[in-house]
Amino acid sequence: MLLTELTASARQYLLDRGYTETTVYHNYVWHWSSFSKTLDINARYDTGLLVGYITRLYGKNLLLMTPEEMPHREYIRYVAFRALDSFFKTGTIPGTSMSGAKVRQPFTSYTTLKYFCPP
Numbered sequence: 001m002l003l004t005e006l007t008a009s010a011r012q013y014l015l016d017r018g019y020t021e022t023t024v025y026h027n028y029v030w031h032w033s034s035f036s037k038t039l040d041i042n043a044r045y046d047t048g049l050l051v052g053y054i055t056r057l058y059g060k061n062l063l064l065m066t067p068e069e070m071p072h073r074e075y076i077r078y079v080a081f082r083a084l085d086s087f088f089k090t091g092t093i094p095g096t097s098m099s100g101a102k103v104r105q106p107f108t109s110y111t112t113l114k115y116f117c118p119p
Contacts, residue, residue, distance in 0.1 A: 001088065003045045007032045010087040031080035045088050054081060 007029065014024045035053050036043070043049070054077075055061050062070075062078045063085070070078060083093045 001045055003036050003039060003043050004041065006045045006084065006088055007036060010084055010093065013087060013093060014083075027076055028080045028083060031077055032084055035081075035084075045084075047085055047088070050081060050085060 011024055011029055014028060038053055051061055063082060067075055067078055087093050
């Protein structure tokens, strides 16, 4: 699959699952675009190309590291590149959008809200 097609499909996949345009761009597409700009426009995706790019740019293969031990920015890159590779291999991207998270669910009643807000 062409890298341009892969990134466009992965982007749409995230949007279709409730990720906001801002989240998709900043946490995924920006990193994918920087990767694709290093290749020919007609480049076919290959995990080896991604690993080579990551290793050249960051001096290590982020995909082999333990996410819990990464600094925040490094973790964001890890998630973006892992998502792209996962989408290529399985057609899915692991994780959930914040729109489905409990912190984004509306309160069920005004009385619940009163306990958290002073009068």
